[in-house]
Amino acid sequence: MDREKAMAFVDQFTAMASHTTTIALLAIADRTDLLRVMVGKGGMTAVDIATEAELEERYVTEIAAGLAAAGVLGYDPNFERFSLSDEIAAVVADDTSPYAMVGWLDTLPATMSRLREIADATRHGGGVPFEEFGDDMVRGIDRGSAPSMRILLTRRWLPAMPDVVERLSAGDSIADVGCGSGAAAIAMATAYPASTIWGFDVHEGSIEQAKAKVSSHSNVHFEARSGDDIPTDIGFGLITTFDVIHDLFDPLGTVRRIREALAEGGAYLMVEPRMSARLEENLHARGALLYGISTLHCLTQSLAIGGAGLGAAWGPEKAEALCREAGFSSFEELPIDNPFSAFYRVGG
Ligand SMILES: C[S@@+](CC[C@H](N)C(=O)[O-])C[C@H]1O[C@@H](n2cnc3c(N)ncnc32)[C@H](O)[C@@H]1O
Numbered sequence: 001m002d003r004e005k006a007m008a009f010v011d012q013f014t015a016m017a018s019h020t021t022t023i024a025l026l027a028i029a030d031r032t033d034l035l036r037v038m039v040g041k042g043g044m045t046a047v048d049i050a051t052e053a054e055l056e057e058r059y060v061t062e063i064a065a066g067l068a069a070a071g072v073l074g075y076d077p078n079f080e081r082f083s084l085s086d087e088i089a090a091v092v093a094d095d096t097s098p099y100a101m102v103g104w105l106d107t108l109p110a111t112m113s114r115l116r117e118i119a120d121a122t123r124h125g126g127g128v129p130f131e132e133f134g135d136d137m138v139r140g141i142d143r144g145s146a147p148s149m150r151i152l153l154t155r156r157w158l159p160a161m162p163d164v165v166e167r168l169s170a171g172d173s174i175a176d177v178g179c180g181s182g183a184a185a186i187a188m189a190t191a192y193p194a195s196t197i198w199g200f201d202v203h204e205g206s207i208e209q210a211k212a213k214v215s216s217h218s219n220v221h222f223e224a225r226s227g228d229d230i231p232t233d234i235g236f237g238l239i240t241t242f243d244v245i246h247d248l249f250d251p252l253g254t255v256r257r258i259r260e261a262l263a264e265g266g267a268y269l270m271v272e273p274r275m276s277a278r279l280e281e282n283l284h285a286r287g288a289l290l291y292g293i294s295t296l297h298c299l300t301q302s303l304a305i306g307g308a309g310l311g312a313a314w315g316p317e318k319a320e321a322l323c324r325e326a327g328f329s330s331f332e333e334l335p336i337d338n339p340f341s342a343f344y345r346v347g348g
Contacts (some may be wrong), residue, residue: 022070023108025063026092030105034063035084035093038073043081095143098151103144110136111296118300127304130203133297138206142181145242149183154191157269160334161345164238164267168192172237175200177227177258178244182210182220188240189220198234200225227254235263242271243341245322246314247298249307255326268328268346270319274339277315286339287313319344 029035037052038044046064050057064082068075072092074083090097092105110133121127130137158165168174171194176185179199189197197220201207210222227241228250239258245251258268273290276282282291294312303309310318320331329348336343 018070021066022072023105025066025070026072027105027109028063029067030092030102034060035089038082038084039089039093040086041084043074043076043079043083045080046082049082096147096150098147100143100147103140103142106136106140106143107293107297108140110134110140111293114296114300118296121300121303125303127300127302127309129304130301131205133301135205137297138181138203138209142183142206142209145180146183149187149242153184153187157271157334157336157343158188158191160336160343161267161269164269167237168195171195173234173263174198174238174240175230175234175236175261176240176242177230177254178202178241178247179210179222180206182206182213182222184240184242185210185220185222186213189214189218193219195219195237197221198223198230198236200227200230202226228257230257230261232257232260234261235266236261237263237266238269239266240269240271243273245270245319246272246294246310246312247302248310249302249305251308251310251322252326255322255328259327262347266347268323270323270344270346271341272314272316272319272344273312274342275313275315277313277317279313282313316342316344 032055033053034049034055037049044052046061047057049055049064050060053060064073067073068082072088074085075081076083084093090099091101094100095102114128114133117128117132158168168188169192174188174192174195174197176188176197176199179185179201182199185197185199188195199207199210199220199222201210201224204224207222207224214220227244227248239262241258245255248254262268275287275290290312299309299311316333323331323344323346328346330346332345334343334345
């Protein structure tokens with residue numbers, strides 16, 4: 001054994017473990033407003049932060065110290081003041097920012113809370129159903145996608161299909177399948193007031209949250225329905241799935257149903273994680289994160305109900321094969337630059 005290599009991995013492991021505890025501290029800060037009270041304030045002592053956020057000073061001292069050691073907060077030892085830069089605040093303390101990563105502060109703890117059950121499933125099969133990850137998971141999914149849906153969906157992503165935008169602007173029907181708490185459907189309803197949008201999701205809790213965000217007169221409707229049971233008599237000009245197909249019990253059945261539910265000449269926009277199906281092309285930090293979240297959530301919640309368990313890294317080749325098996329004749333990746341998601345226009 002090479003002692004130096006072992007020691008190098010001890011260093012690497014220490015970094016990995018400290019990233020994990022930093023995420024935990026950030027999750028606590030997120031739940032207590034500890035960082036949000038620091039936004040735009042310059043230096044603050046732990047007492048200032050505790051007073052402003054109405055928290056216990058002893059905890060704040062320890063959490064702020066941990067976040068300073070991790071490089072999230074600045075620290076001035078002369079005045080014992082902590083500071084939060086605008087750039088870091090945009091990532092961890094502002095849900096409305098285009099750089100927000102705050103959704104992970106709900107979803108990562110939610111997945112880690114089910115490690116024992118996922119280990120059991122690794123031994124004996126099965127998995128952890130979606131509902132068992134609890135409200136934090138639903139909230140985290142919504143917080144994770146809301147900034148992109150509000151800022152990018154109708155300004156960058158859909159404009160990659162100009163003919164579709166023209167139809168939606170004139171007034172058409174849209175379905176968002178696996179809509180979660182409704183961020184994408186609401187963004188499309190706002191951008192295309194002449195169109196009518198339906199959001200479908202099998203999870204009733206998510207649909208209740210989506211309904212609570214809109215008035216009864218709005219041009220968006222939410223319904224608890226499985227993707228393989230969406231209505232085929234409306235004739236949607238556009239159907240979207242954002243980060244849904246790889247999670248499904250029956251991906252083929254849902255994509256077939258999507259094809260049946262589209263109007264003549266309608267478009268299906270499938271958005272899936274930007275991952276290769278070849279492991280050797282995913283050997284980087286984003287790959288580690290996606291295989292991790294796939295194991296801890298995507299895969300296990302599908303296998304829990306006897307589903308296909310595609311996992312987040314199923315890749316574009318299998319996505320295209322699935323669409324063709326479902327009867328679609330065209331499949332093209334849209335030229336949208338995004339590190340996390342790949343965008344496929346499917347039709348025919
Ligand atoms: C990763 S979340 C994505 C949610 C949303 N599209 C977004 O981007 O925020 C996957 C969603 O698929 C939903 N889902 C899973 N199985 C489904 C099915 N058979 N029919 C419809 N939705 C389903 C889940 O309830 C969950 O809301």
